[in-house]
Amino acid sequence: MSKIKGSTEQNDVLFTTKEEFTIAFNKLGYTEKEYLQFMEPTRLVKVTLPLKLDDGSTRLYTAYRVQHHLYKGPTMGGVICHPTYNESDVESLAMIMSIKTGVANIPFGGAKGLISCDPRELSYREMERLSRLYIRRMYETIGTSKDILTSEGQANTQMMSWMYDELSYFDKESAGAITGKPLEIGGTYGREKAAAISIITTLNETLNYNKRELNETRVIIQGFGKVGSFLAQYVHQQGATVIGVSDSYGALYDEDGLDIDYLLDRRDSFGTVTKLFKNTLKIEELQGKQCDLLLLATEQQQVTPIQIENLAASIVIEVTNHSLSLTDMPSINQNELFIVPHVLASIGTDIISYLEWLQYKQGLRWSEAEVEQQLKQRMTQSYQDIYELAIRRKVNLRLASFMYSLRSIVEASRFRGCH
Structure with a gap:
């Protein structure tokens, strides 16, 4: 079967996403007809x-x-x-x-x-x-x-x-058509904690599969906004050593560990903290520092293929979207990095919206404990499913995530006779 040709559009985010779909469809072996119907909304x-x-x-x-x-x-x-x-x-x-x-x-x-x-x-x-x-x-x-x-x-x-x-x-x-509502008008418990539970569950599963303990881990966090600062506080409290953080202006690094409590206290509402210090690094320099775990918590794509070749982390978790893409994978695979993609690490907020919709459809109101249990179980099962597919097909977790999802979509369209 001939490989499916990728998009020829201009080099933008949509082009990159379509290229990722192309890579996954080629690996799955689907036909061009099955590919094209998913390239347009x-x-x-x-x-x-x-x-x-x-x-x-x-x-x-x-x-x-x-x-x-x-x-x-x-x-x-x-x-x-x-x-x-x-x-x-x-x-x-x-x-x-x-x-x-x-x-x-x-x-x-x-x-x-x-x-x-x-x-x-x-x-x-x-x-x-x-x-x-x-x-x-x-x-x-x-x-x-x-x-x-x-x-x-x-x-x-x-x-x-x-x-x-x-x-x-x-x-x-x-x-049921609008989720994210307050409890008083049909919302659900657990929404405020959903993002945190999602990230923590992903982090714990990743360390478990890599046979590592968080309190023995040296961590660098790229991005110090709402998500990045939460992660810094959490891993610090769990005993990890945070040796580097960055914001949009630069980076801080200390091989013996940064004073996270001080940084959290001094950061402004935009997540900026490096302006308080004279001796800062460029973000690219921080990415080249040796560490066990790199957490990508920026809102824009800041890791290019050239920078990927210089990454010195053993494990990378992509907490926010478009830090990396499947088109970067040749560089990633060459470095043998263990990378957890955003499409797996951040599904907690999507699951919580589904649970809110589901409770409305069933006429129920679950307790906070019940919602959190559902969220953790679904997060853990998703991680296991993607990890097992990655091992079985000998692909990275991002490609496994795309393959897992696209196969279910194509099969659903087949059963419905949509070809």
């Missing part, structure tokens, strides 16, 4: 939101909702508020969401929404009006059995509450 909706500002003027915002595929059930994914993301970005994220739901064994396709705005420039009431406008333009594609919106980043519980309230005017059974 089932539905892409683009709308204009005319927002009336507090001063009486009107400003136009572009918004999107992308539904990647519907073969396994409704779609699910967050709504992002970001001033520089575009159509290609949101389409790529919807495709990645399909991989994550597959890894998590959630019977949904992937979706993603985008409002091209900077929330920091809008007032509280302006954000409310913008959230409601988004639903008014998109309500026909959203529903408990159509497309489920999840909270993500700036789309917090308050924003999801506004969206739920607005959607209820069009759909009286809308509670």
Whole structure:
């Protein structure tokens, strides 16, 4: 069987994601016909939101909702508020969401929404009006059995509450279509801890498979924002030695261990801490320092193939999206790094949204302990499934994650007669 040709689009995030799909499909041995139907979304909706500002003027915002595929059930994914993301970005994220739901064994396709705005420039009431406008333009594609919106980043519980309230005017059974809601209006226990439980479970499973103890581990953390600082605090409290951290301006390194409590106390709201010190390193220099565990907690792709060749870590966990991609794997495999991909490490928040939807469908309210138990069990099972596939097919965990998800999607489409 001839190999499937990759995308010829411009070199952007969407191109990279399609290349990753190509690599996984080639490894699975599927035909070009089976490949092509997953290269474009089932539905892409683009709308204009005319927002009336507090001063009486009107400003136009572009918004999107992308539904990647519907073969396994409704779609699910967050709504992002970001001033520089575009159509290609949101389409790529919807495709990645399909991989994550597959890894998590959630019977949904992937979706993603985008409002091209900077929330920091809008007032509280302006954000409310913008959230409601988004639903008014998109309500026909959203529903408990159509497309489920999840909270993500700036789309917090308050924003999801506004969206739920607005959607209820069009759909009286809308509670299951909006997740990330407060407990008082149908949310679920465990959401605030979901990201932490996801990361900690991944970390523990990774160390277990590599026969390592956290209190004997030397750690470097790239990114010191909300996620990176949480990880620094957690591993420090568990006895690990954090020898390096970085932010967007540079890096700090001490082979004997950094004073994490001091750094956490001095970091600003943007996760910046290196500006307080004169003797700092470049991020590339920190990546070349020997360590047992490198945690990638940045929000943008900061590890290039050239830098990968210089990585001196034994284990890398990609906590945030687009730090690495399958196109980097030749360099990674050459270095024999054990890398846990974002599509496996961060599925906890997706699982919690599914559990919120499931409780609504069943008319139940699980306790916090029950939700956490479900989350940990699903995270652990997903990790085991992907790890076993990686060993069996002799591939890395990222490729195994894509193969695991894409195979289930293709088989679902076959059973439904969609070829």
